[in-house]
Amino acid sequence: MFINRLEKEILAKKSPLVVGLDPDLTMFPPSLKPAATASRTEIAAAILAFNKSIIDQVADLVPAVKPQAAFYEEYGWAGIKALEETAVYARSKGLLVILDAKRGDVPNTASAYARAYLAQDENPHAFPCDALTINPFLGRDSLQPFIDAASSNQRGIFLLVRTSNRGAADLQNLRIEGAKHPLWQEIAGWVADWATKTRGANKYSPVGIVAGLTYPQEAQSLRLLLPHSYLLLPGLGTQGGQVADAIPCFDPDGLGALLIAARSIIYAYLREPYINRFSGPEFAQAARQAAADILQRLYDAGYRRE
């Protein structure tokens, strides 16, 4: 089960922190930055080397990594190959891999996406990830193939409910006529139903959600509305979310939520206070320190570490 493997790592490492692997060549250290004329294969090699360095430094501090597909798709098939190799490497270091690809389509196509990312491990074509983010816009029938695949194949899904960007309110906060609640709460109602049906004897279902830490009130409401779903919390750091706001999203055992940090960890060597302590070649050590510092802030804010 995805949730069991995830919780084993969270408890062993006393950490609900997930490192986002969003490769951005403009922020790579000089030693790894590809030349302007580099081929896609050369760029993919640099991305893989960057990710491996980060993974080596954070593997004992976090339960999972979250590669963002867009930053690999930028380099076509070579980028996807680097993504797959990153995921294989992360798993070899005891990390779970949450692929942030926000897929969603009509049922026949959603089934193909589910085969792509939530297949059985025995499937020789299975993508080496443990969970996938998905998008609810096409409605419940479009999500069912993902739910079925996650349940059957020991994987997880995180459905977008309230995203971390400013524009999230445009659709997600629209109030529904007659229902007296905003759209995001309508989707939460679907999740509550699926979580009950799929959790079996476990506290948490394989059906989790994405709730931006930039809207702490909504995230905390979702915690109460969805006692059987993991909350994936993006928006820390660059987007303005605060560590302390995550605290009410965890259950008394320190489970039930995952705090994401991407650029604020992997490019820490470019910013205060790390820029003064780590040189370019030490970018991965800076990432480790930034991850440790976020964890310390979580503990200081009351995250249960025993």
Add this chain to the structure above:
Amino acid sequence: MFINRLEKEILAKKSPLVVGLDPDLTMFPPSLKPAATASRTEIAAAILAFNKSIIDQVADLVPAVKPQAAFYEEYGWAGIKALEETAVYARSKGLLVILDAKRGDVPNTASAYARAYLAQDENPHAFPCDALTINPFLGRDSLQPFIDAASSNQRGIFLLVRTSNRGAADLQNLRIEGAKHPLWQEIAGWVADWATKTRGANKYSPVGIVAGLTYPQEAQSLRLLLPHSYLLLPGLGTQGGQVADAIPCFDPDGLGALLIAARSIIYAYLREPYINRFSGPEFAQAARQAAADILQRLYDAGYRRE
């Protein structure tokens, strides 16, 4: 300009029909079906060979093809390589390529997707497609990078507004408090605004929409609401949409909409009446005949052919 190139092909071929390239190995003819033990590279080679045969047969009958990303992502980087090679081949035969990937994410990530699929042709890493489908769930700021890239780089986008699946109503038909209209119409309002801003001196903007032919009343309302946007119309055939329902979606010049058919064309050799006239190795000729038959039905229903 994407729209200019598209309209040149539509007018030259007297055809607003787009062939969906959704490779499904279970429906491949025996000559191309990979063995159960085939590697991903072998499967990718079979997919490319299948697509090339279809493209050779339909290139003079349609302005564009629409590969569905999910069916390539199923085979990881090897599948994406087959997708890229398919797109390059289609373009070499004078076809435009609309990548159906329904991407959408927070602004920083949306910019990476836009760089991936809507880059300038001069960019050595540019994916060989002319237009991309995108998802509105994250709101307007999440769509702006796609609009900017399409406008600047001569590409097109098609935003999901009313999808073709049954479950589409779950979110898209929710009525908005105070607004007196359903959610899909709210999104149409955004598109109307962007289309006005981006069309320049052209009748049609690079910002188009997806409107399922399975909901003909909504599709026809969208035609009236959005006089400056192309309508991409999926849902014909397997999903139950009817050719005649597409007619009101075209303008008097036969422009302004694209009718999609995927499985009903590319796997025509497996169904009546084509199964009696074409053998397995003639699957591509059957696809050509099925495309020609849909075009004839469009003409018979009143599509302007002069």
